[in-house]
Amino acid sequence: MGPVPESWEVVELETLFEKQPQNGIYKHKRDYGSGTQILRIDDFSNDGDVVNRAGNLVALARDEIETYGLEPGDIVINRVNSLSHLGKTALIGAISGDMVFESNMMRFSVDESQVLKEYVFKFLSSPLTKKQIIGTAKRAVAQSSINQGDVKAIIVPKPTLEEQGEIVAALDATEAKISHSTDKAAVLQDLFRTLLHELMTAKIRVHELEFEMMNLE
Structure with a gap:
């Protein structure tokens, strides 16, 4: 992962769980068309979405709904896909009605007395996590996979809750500027990924981000 501030802990993701990882439900295509919402892999982007x-x-x-039902604050991670999309992540927001999740992903939740769900979600969407996932992926001809053990073993930098909140707020502000600058979208998305990486490893601190964000105006 590289150096992080001495005041930060570095822990395995499994130490932060409130709800343990669980794989989703498989249903035959004939069952689709009506009923309960089901989260599929094309419902969120490779960069991570709420x-x-x-x-x-x-x-x-x-x-089945009770077993596989999603709740606000759950984190869902793709476990079977092409290597470029493996591990893409979603944070469940304010859903209306019941929603379950497909078998090619797993879900868990985190203990918010230790970490903010938004912080973990953004870290899992970062290049740091992508590198770890690629390193543990089981590769087949057409697709790759990770298992629950791989997800539990993801190494996460753990600053204080206050610092986590500052990092999340800074990244949210940067992302908002990206969404309002569609003519520069590709360049800005690369910048966002760079800032995400540097904030998560404390190569820059939140108060140093102001200069970087001026470039997004």
């Missing part, structure tokens, strides 16, 4: 709705419906029994 998800409030899913684009598909599936017929489910009540016990």
Whole structure:
């Protein structure tokens, strides 16, 4: 991962869980079309998104909904995909009604007395995590995969809750500027990834971000 401030802990993701990782539900294509929202891999981008709705419906029994139902604050990570998309992540936001998740992803939640869910979500969307995932991926001809053990073993820098909040706020502000500058989207997205990496490793601190953000005006 590289150096981080001495005041930060560096821990395995499994030490931060409140809800343990669980794989999603498989349903035959004939079951799709009506019923309960089901989160699929094309409902969120490779850069990570906060998800409030899913684009598909599936017929489910009540016990399936209870077993695989998503809740606000859950984090969902893709476990089977092409290597370039493996590990892409979503944070479940203010969903309306029941929503479950597909079998090619897993979900968990974090203990917010230790870490902010938004901080973990952004870290999992960073190049630091991508590098770890690629390093542990099981590769086949058409796709790669990670398992629950791989996700549990992801190394996470853990600043104080206050610092986590500052990092999240700085990245949110940068992302908002990106969304309002569509003519420079590609360049700005690269800048965002760089800032994400540097904030997560404390190569720059939050108060130093102001100069960088001036370039987004």
